[in-house]
Structures are given as structure tokens and as C-alpha cells.
Amino acid sequence: MSFAFRRTVPVLFGYLFLGTAFGLMLQSAGYNFIWAIFISMFVYTGSGQFALVGLLSGGAGLFTTAVMQLSINSRHMFYGLSFIEKFKRMGKLYPYMIFSLTDETYSLLCSTAVPGNADEKKVFFLIALFDQIYWIAGSALGALIGQLIPFNSSGVEFAMTALFIVIFVEQWIAAKNHMPAIVGAVCGIICFLIFDPSNFILPALVTTVAVLTMYRQLSFKRKGAAK
Amino acid sequence: MSPILFAILTVAVTAACTFATRLVPFVLFGTRDKPPAIVRYLGEVLPPAVMAILIIYCLKDVDFSSANSILPQVISAAVVVLLHLWKRNNLLSIGAGTVCYMLLVQFVFI
Numbered sequence: 021m022s023f024a025f026r027r028t029v030p031v032l033f034g035y036l037f038l039g040t041a042f043g044l045m046l047q048s049a050g051y052n053f054i055w056a057i058f059i060s061m062f063v064y065t066g067s068g069q070f071a072l073v074g075l076l077s078g079g080a081g082l083f084t085t086a087v088m089q090l091s092i093n094s095r096h097m098f099y100g101l102s103f104i105e106k107f108k109r110m111g112k113l114y115p116y117m118i119f120s121l122t123d124e125t126y127s128l129l130c131s132t133a134v135p136g137n138a139d140e141k142k143v144f145f146l147i148a149l150f151d152q153i154y155w156i157a158g159s160a161l162g163a164l165i166g167q168l169i170p171f172n173s174s175g176v177e178f179a180m181t182a183l184f185i186v187i188f189v190e191q192w193i194a195a196k197n198h199m200p201a202i203v204g205a206v207c208g209i210i211c212f213l214i215f216d217p218s219n220f221i222l223p224a225l226v227t228t229v230a231v232l233t234m235y236r237q238l239s240f241k242r243k244g245a246a247k
Numbered sequence: 248m249s250p251i252l253f254a255i256l257t258v259a260v261t262a263a264c265t266f267a268t269r270l271v272p273f274v275l276f277g278t279r280d281k282p283p284a285i286v287r288y289l290g291e292v293l294p295p296a297v298m299a300i301l302i303i304y305c306l307k308d309v310d311f312s313s314a315n316s317i318l319p320q321v322i323s324a325a326v327v328v329l330l331h332l333w334k335r336n337n338l339l340s341i342g343a344g345t346v347c348y349m350l351l352v353q354f355v356f357i
Contacts, residue, residue: 186297186340
């Protein structure tokens with residue numbers, strides 16, 4: 021238990037801060053801390069919950085919400101690939117482990133070497149659970165602060181932009197090939213200019229997938245020709 | 248639709264879609280050894296591309312004809328990138344960038 025807790029300390033600070041930013045945004049959109057707790061319990065995702073505030077206050081349709089959320093969270097589809105075998109062995113906890121696989125929990129689980137005397141299943145579960153508790157606490161705290169201490173929180177929504185930029189910089193540093201990031205940026209900008217800015221994500225994603233798939237075929241052909 | 252029902256449904260759709268994206272690999276590949284090559288390829292290349300698109304999405308409320316609207320975004324984004332390249336500390340980069348943006352929109356570019 022104390023091993024799992026020590027592993028999650030960096031996420032404790034990160035989630036309290038980001039959760040608070042989310043709670044503040046949600047509160048200023050007119051939803052109190054009960055909503056914050058409810059959302060952080062059942063949705064539990066950083067970027068998606070920030071986008072959710074915009075969707076709620078903008079009165080977006082449910083279809084738009086679904087497309088937005090599926091695309092924002094699409095990266096999560098690939099996190100699970102590393103844990104299929106491990107999570108399956110966790111029995112009753114299996115669904116919760118899938119549900120709680122956020123960016124931060126994923127990176128902790130990837131980098132955690134459980135000491136020989138500890139129960140890996142228990143450590144994995146506790147890491148996932150602690151992280152979500154921090155997130156719920158942060159969201160509730162933010163919403164309560166926004167309600168009780170009136171201060172000007174305008175601009176706090178930049179936390180979402182900053183979060184995306186940080187993830188992007190990390191991915192850029194880790195990537196061998198920067199083509200995917202560039203293709204995404206170019207398709208994104210073109211679609212942003214052509215379509216309505218609040219609806220450009222789906223066309224941008226579709227063109228990105230198409231271009232990257234073609235790029236893969238071309239680089240295969242080039243390799244084949246070189247032989 | 249009443250506003251509360253609308254909000255509950257929006258949250259429910261968000262929760263379902265979020266869980267669905269996390270569930271996909273377990274449902275598709277839970278029984279196989281390895282996902283097909285194209286899926287593994289997209290798994291590798293899509294995340295940075297999606298992040299680039301999401302950063303552009305964050306600009307949707309920027310008024311591109313007003314320097315007061317553009318400059319705080321550009322300056323704070325630069326702070327986040329530079330600080331992150333320097334210290335590689337997620338919390339520091341996000342925290343300092345957000346505080347910088349809040350100060351700029353509340354006191355400098357009004």
C-alpha cells in the first residue's frame with residue numbers, strides 16, 4: 021500500500037492541480053461540485069472533461085459530443101494494448117482497470133516494477149484507485165473554491181491547451197519520425213479554415229488517417245524499390 | 248429537452264465514449280496474440296497527430312482579428328513549450344503557462 025502510494029505522488033500533485041482547474045471551469049459554466057464529483061467518478065479523463073465543459077455550455081448536440089469525445093480519447097485505444105494479459109489476470113478488478121486507464125495511470129503502470137514480495141495485482145489496483153481519488157478530490161475542490169471564494173478565474177481554461185502542448189512536446193521528443201505530428205497539424209489547420217471551428221475535428225481526423233495510411237504504403241514501396 | 252436532462256445525457260455520452268476507447272483493445276485483441284500491422288502502425292502514429300489537432304481545437308475561440316486575443320495564447324504557449332523543453336516537468340509547465348495566461352488576459356491584454 022505504501023509502495024503504491026509513493027509511486028502515485030507525482031500524479032497526486034498533477035491531478036489536484038488539473039482537477040481544480042476543471043472544477044473551476046465547470047463551476048463558472050454553472051455546474052456545482054456535485055456535478056464535478058459525479059463527472060470525475062463516471063467519466064474520468066482529463067482532456068475529455070475539459071472539452072465536456074465547452075460542450076455543456078455551448079449546448080452541443082449529443083452526436084457532436086460523441087465524435088469529439090471519441091477522437092479526443094482515441095489515443096487511449098492504444099494504451100490497453102500493453103496491458104491485455106496483465107489486466108485479464110485481475111479477475112473482478114478487470115473492468116475497473118480498463119475504465120481507469122488514463123494517460124497518467126498508464127505511464128505509472130508502464131514504469132512500475134513491483135518488488136518481489138508485493139502482490140502486483142494489488143499494487144496495480146491501488147495505483148489506479150489512488151489516481152482517481154486525487155482527480156475527484158481536485159475537481160470537487162476546484163468547484164467549491166469557485167463557489168465559496170469569488171475570484172476572477174477567467175483564463176483558467178488555458179490549462180487544457182497547456183496539457184495538450186505538454187503531451188505533444190513529450191510525443192515529439194519520443195518520436196523517431198515527426199511526419200505524423202506534421203500531417204496532423206497541416207490537416208488540422210486546413211480543416212479548421214474550411215469547416216466551422218467547432219466541427220472540424222472529425223474531418224481533420226479522417227484526412228489525417230487517410231494521409232498517414234497512404235504515407236505508409238508509399239514508404240513501403242520505396243523500401244521495396246530500394247531492394 | 249430540459250437543461251438538466253441535456254447535461255446528464257451529455258455526461259453519459261462522454262462517459263460511454265471514454266470507456267469505449269479504453270475498452271477497444273481488450274475487446275478486439277483480448278483473444279489474439281498481436282493486432283494487425285495497420286492497427287499497430289496507426290497506434291504508433293495517430294497519438295501525436297491527434298494532439299496536434301487538439302491544440303488547434305483549443306484555438307477555436309480565438310478572435311484572429313484581435314491582437315488582444317492572439318497574443319496571450321501565443322505568449323503562454325511559448326512559455327509552456329520552452330519551460331517544458333528546459334525542465335520536463337508536466338505540472339510546472341502546465342501551472343506556469345496557465346497562471347501566465349490568466350495574468351495576461353486579466354491584467355495586460357484587456
